[in-house]
Amino acid sequence: MRVKSQYLFVIAVVVVLVLAFTIGTIMSRGGKSGHAEAKTAGDGALPTVQAVLTPETPREYAVVIRGRTEAARSVIVRSETAGVVAATPATEGAFVRKGTVLCRLNVDARQATLDQARANLRSRQLQQKASADLAAKGYRSQTQVLQDQANLDSAAATVRQAELGVEQMSIRAPFDGVFDRRDAEIGSYLSPGQPCGTMIELNPLLIVGDLPETEASKVKVGAPASAQLTSGETLSGKVRYAAREADAQTRTYRVEITSANPQMTRSGLSAAVRIGAGAGPAHMVPLSALVLDAGGRQGVRYVLADDKVAFSPVKVLEETPQGVWVTGLKGPVRLITVGQSYVAEGQKVRVVAAR
Template sequence: MRLKSSYLFAAGLLGAVVLYFVIAGIFGGGGEKAGQAKANTAQRSDTPTVQVVTAPEIVREYTVNLRGRTEAARAVVVRSETAGVVAATPVAEGSYVRRGAVLCRLNVDAREATLAQARANLRSRELQQKASADLAEKGYRSQTQLLQDQANLDSAAASVRQAEIALEQMNIRAPFDGVFDRRDAEIGTYLSPGQACGTVIELNPLLIVGDLAESDAGKVKVGATATARLVSGETLSGRVRYAARDADAQTRTYRVEVAASNPGQARSGLSAALHIGAGTGPAHRVPVSALVLDADGRQGVRHVLPGDVVAFTPVTVLEETPEGLWISGLRGEARVIIVGQSYVAEGQKVKVAAAR
């Protein structure tokens, strides 16, 4: 029996509807999953990625770093004690001298003759006193005369000593080992008492002096170890011998002096980078690029806490080295952000990648 065309049309329409729903079920479910996948991908793409380095906590000596300059430990203007004309200048200006070296010699004039006369008078008084003593023992000289002769002998001895001192004052000598840095008198110069022959400076030990900021003044103690790298390339080591208690009225800084051994005779007046020990404590080494400023202008680092959440910690730079900065302020092992730290905020969740 042949079906009518209307039945065939209805059956075809029904089949088309069934086929539509089958296809919609297949592709519609896949589209929903794809949409969910896209949403998850978009959500993941909103979480920033940062690169970190793991910085372990290390116990390290803290140092106070400042700019300084070298100074002579002592500088003395050597002056004449008597009047006279300079007869000789045995020491070359700028040369090293030992304590007692003659820097300027004055004309002795009649001082040698005065000394010779005083010594002759002393010998005479000695003979006179001896004769008086012998006569006194025999009863031919009174005790008063004996005492007078002894007084004359003592006076003659004092005159000899006075003449010897006057003659010695013709030699103007170095008061300590050092450098005869400047001559103020030449041969033929007349020096009155108190006028300068020249200046002697002591360079070993050498002082390295600097000015401590108020924030560092309490960290530096007398006796603390210190090193100084001079602009000339030399490195000196020593200890703090003086730390001021009263600030400079103009700069509000505190003077500190380090006495350092100076076998190479480094010069006075050189600029120096001074590093003074200030105890020990925890420290971390981070790249210079890790430092950032927070909204309040504080210097610090951003690091990642457990749970991959960003935190900011203010830090203090202890020392700058070719390998990075030593800082204090962090505690324990820290994952410090070195790439992307300027684009994340405290409390934000991030994806963490190791530094390349």
């Protein structure tokens, strides 16, 4: 069948329009791609990072641990003899001086025994004096004089024994401190060794903590230390003891700090403890600048003089609101503060000042 000429004309026009549209689209895409490539080439292929010059600063090193306050001494005061508690003069929880009576037992017949011993002592003293006078006049032998002196010494010893028996009826504070807890009440019967109460010494006060294995070697006896208590108080002191053997369970080392405590701060308060560990160079860096390398080490990335990236492992000394103090860097460094996670060691970068 023969196609009419007007149809052929229409088909030809459609084909021409389709070809023109297709060619135009391809050329447009090619132009945009070329423009983008030209723009990229113009900007350069180096990644951009922000860096800040960080100086090296002398800094006191400190070991920071969690600790708690403890009484310097805690003693359960016990009865040396048997008896019924007749009085409890000391108030529970009060500060008492050394020698203060905490519990007094009923003296019973001990006072009578003491009185009898003293009377016997006075008799022996008169007898010994008379014997010595007679011996001086030749009416007494030396043997009799020595016997009378021995009797006098025995009587004196009996008096001393009776006095100790009476004295033991008063259970006294062994040192200045707080009578923290009373275990015996009036009417209680105490056998030898049973407790009257507990005495604790709070001045000086102990601040104790546990050093990890990595920090134990840095702490020396006599090092200055401070403690910020949960109550808001701050105590200062010195290290009096640092264990040489680790705890079998925690693998930590006990450290004890003594601090003057005239205000009688309580035992058992939690504390943030700082112990001086010498001084040396350090750098202040933003916390966000810390990264991990391929080996999992914590450190920072910085830019060398030839604008290549370098990595240095660091150790955090202290965290502050302004940043963290670290060791491991030497001299002033151009620390990367933005872009440090997207560059690698040895890579050349374009450096701009940190905003």
